[in-house]
Amino acid sequence: MSTAATWADPRLAAQVLRERRDGCSEIALHVEALHDPRQVLWLEQRINALAGVRRVAIDRAARRVRVVWQTRRTSLPTLLENFAAAGCPARPLRHDEIEDARAAEMHDALKRMLVAGMCAMQVMTYAFVIYIGVVDFVDFSTRNLFRWLGLLTTIPLVFYSARSFFRGAADELRGHRFGINLPVALAVVLVFAASVINTLRGSGEVYFDSVSMFVFLLLGARYLELRSRHRGGAQGDALIDATPLLAQRRRADGELETVAALSLVPGDRVHIDDGGMVPADGVLESASVQVDEALLSGESRPQQRQRGERLAAGSVLLTGPAELRVEHGGTDTGVARLGTLAARARQARASLAGSDRDAARFVRRVLLLTVLTALGWLLVDPSRAFDAAIAVLVVACPCAFALTVPVTLTRALGQLARHHVLVTDGNALLALARVDRALFDKTGTLAVPRLDAAATEPLRGDSREQVLAWAMALASQSSHPLARALTEAARGKVTPSQAQDVQVTLAAGIAGTVEGRALRLGHARFALAEGRIDPELADDALVLADDAGPLARFHFHEQPRSDAAATLEQLRREGVGLCMASGDHADRVAALAARLDIGDWHASQLPTDKLARLRSLQADGHTVLAVGDGSNDAPLLAAADVSAALTSGTDLAQAQADLLLLDGRLDGLLQARATALRMHKVIGQSRRWALLYNLFAVPFAAFGLVPPWLAAIGMSLSSLLVVLNALRVGHDRTDDATPGRPGSGSAAAVSA
Incomplete structure (x- = not known):
């Protein structure tokens, strides 16, 4: 049976095909031979000519091809045979669900933001006519017409664009915590309901413009943050290429059969050709071989394995062939467990990360002020209680407060991208300013x-x-x-x-x-x-x-890397303790530690050992930065408070890292830390402004002295001030200085 024909097995095809709602199937293929543009063009023309093919997308840089087609007209084996005939042998990859989820999330966020933007612009036009009535005469019928137009235009914004805030508020209530979604959702619902009631009865104030602008600004900030985060997170499923999907299993009669690697069970005998990838964890039963374990350990040196020693799935035979007795296959292999351990570590870190305490306090104060205002007016003039409470909620609604972190973070992400540092998790950048311990891998990271x-x-x-x-x-x-x-x-x-x-x-x-x-x-x-x-x-x-x-x-x-010594010295000056943990032998680890003046070093570390060392540091109250590049570092990177990986590292390491150092230089850590410190300061300033604005404006709103047009202006000015203050990140002299030089970088930012 040919390799292509093997993919007719439904169990194997199910691992790589993603069924679409339009009845077609989609597959991602790894194609190494995409160097020649003429060959790429010939391949695209050949695949497009097949029956049932709807779309062919070729990414030369990633060596990936995505095909959407009807499998009932062209089978998967036929598709693969055509790739081989074009001189571009293709290897199917497990269905790329993570990338599709990101694309769907981005598409949904963009649609909601655009709808909110169009509605907000139109509502502001209608509101302008009503505002004219403050200084000039506008007849009653005209004002009512534009109130109704504002109502109709705000409906899609509230019931479609603002739905994410309602979901977030429901999650916060279920989790018994206060977040920024709760006051936003309350403000949108109550202000919109009050405006609808006043429109229906033809009297009272309407706040359609405030609701529209509020939702649009927040959705815009969230979209920018999401876009920046997804740019770094677009590594896809890092375990896609970690192990092969096919294996050559030896039958009882000694003949070889090509089977799905997922179907291998303990005791199976597997034949691996010279240059082939090990499909499962097992024991070597043939003569000694050399294997490349760089995918798993990050070590670039070939490793010698003797008869009776274990081989890990994902290793590549440099000398062979080899016979392997399977011990663990499928999801039980070491590389699969690494991915599972990394996912659990990241999930545990997310569950331990509490909600923003400042935001929670702010929310409680806003709700308390609103309730007190309503109670006060119920005692004095019950007819004005609802309107006064709504006015307080509009004026104190945390537009500026909610914009502070997303806008400042978006600015910081853009500035770091200029310095070749890509941030995949903005929350980790906030934690970077608090880091007091750094845990480094050796090979590929420091050396x-x-x-x-x-x-x-x-x-x-x-x-x-x-x-x-x-x-x-x-x-x-x-x-x-x-x-x-x-x-x-x-x-x-x-x-x-x-x-x-x-x-x-x-x-x-x-x-x-x-x-x-x-x-x-x-x-x-x-x-x-x-x-x-x-x-x-x-x-x-x-x-x-x-x-x-x-x-x-x-x-x-x-x-050592050319910038390793300077980077480590700068971190020491900032009070960050250094530790090195490596899977390499003790003599090589000790030699490098001596050259870089690292007193706390550990050799022969398994992924679980590194993770345990990290947990110990965190248990002692330290905020830990982890830096690595190998797949064995993935659990460590996922569990650290902040993690960084060089883009020369494995896909699995990059997928778990919060910071990606794009130019392969460690001093990008210093630029990231300097920006994080500056961002922390700017966020504090913006939040203090938001609090002062509320302290000044809320009393006037509580006494019914803030009309809708003034509330809209106040909200706009406070939000504008937050945006302008966020632009300071990266514009200061200290932020643009070269990290590591005296008086520059993060050390200078601390004193700013």
Whole structure:
């Protein structure tokens, strides 16, 4: 049975197909061979020509293709066969539900905001005619007409756009907590109801313009915050590529059959080809092999595994083939448990994060003032009690207060994006200002592989510059840590060549044509033809070879990141305690800790060990920043008060991180902390303004001295002031200074 035909199994297809409401199916495919634009165009034309295909979306950067089609007209195996025939073999991915949920959430928020905006603009036009009546004569019939027009225009805003506030208020009441949604929902309902009653009876004040503007401003702020958060969270399901969906199981008669990896059970025998990915956790039953566990541990060095040792799902065989006896398959594999542990840790962190205490206090005060006003007027003049209470609720309604955090946070996210720091969770940025402990991973985070230029060995008489230029042409097409190290070392030293027909083999190497020569760069078994492997080349160096044999060997050594020492020193000056936890051996961890002056370090740490160390720090009352890049760091990153990952790390690590350092530099942490400190100060100033505004305006509203037009102006001015104050984040000299320099960055922001 061919690999494509295997996907006819309904159990396997159910893992990758997402059924749509229009009767079509959707699939996400990983396609490595998307380098040549002409090949991409040919692939798109070929797939679009298949029967029943509705849409083909190709993302070259992510090496992903999404296809929407009718499976009854073109089967999944036929679709995959056409990909292979086009020279672009495709690997189906588990259905991308997270990305679809994000898109639906963004689409829903945008629709509600646009509806609110259109309604608010129209209602303000009608309200202007009514306001004219304060200074000039407007006849009774005209005023009533525009009241009714305002009512009709506000209805979709209240019953559609403001629905998220009603849901939020219901959740807060069920959770027995005060949040910002409760006064917003009460204000919208009561003010709208009072305005409807006054419109029906033809007398009294109407506040349709205040309700409309209030809802639109809050929805706008929430949409901007949501958009900024989703930009960083668009990593998708990080476990999609972690393990293969197919496996070669050995039957009782010794023959191999291709089955769904999810169907593997303990005791099954699995055959893994050279360069293949391990589909399940198990015990190696064949000769020793080399495996790449970078996906799981972040360690770029190949690991030697002997007969009887365990292999982890998601590892890649560098030498093989291998026979594996399955111990854990499907959702019981180690990599699946890592994802589950990370999800539980993030859920626990979210449940422990209490509601905004300042917002809760503000809400209680607003509600108390409204009730006291109503009770006071019931004693003096019951006919004015309802109108006076509504006036207090409108004036004190926390528009400015509710806008403070979203507007300031949105400004901060934009400023950090300019400095190549992407924030995926705005709440974590608020916590960053309180961090007093930082827990770092080692490999890939504090230390990276570097090319030993002096030890570069041309093997056939070519110059070092020539072999380095050839290797750079291939290495620049890969994101593997060793390939990035080679590219960085060669940049500026050699004239780069252009590689054609590039093919990247996961955890093995890169093949392509450079200056008319077919070259391969990678581990020795990949780069050299089978049977011609020199034992001296079979180490962890990279080998460059052509059809005639090896051309050069490149050696690497581990050293601290160029900005690691300065970043750690700056954090120490700010009072942040440092700790390093690594899965690497103690001698290498100790050596790096000595170079970076980290006294608190721990070696041979499993993911559960790192998580336990974090829990211990949090139990002692510390606010902890965790920084890592490997999939084994995912539970740690998910559970930390604030977490950061470099974009050179694994997808799973990035998916759990709150901060993504896009340029691979640790000093982005300093810029993020400086911005967080400044943002904390600006939020405090804006909230104090909101409180002062209420203290001044509420007494006038309570005595019935605030007409609707004045309440609308007061609300607009207070909200405008909050927005203008938020613009100060990133405009101060301290925010624009380079982190780590004396008198700049977060240290300077503390004294601002």
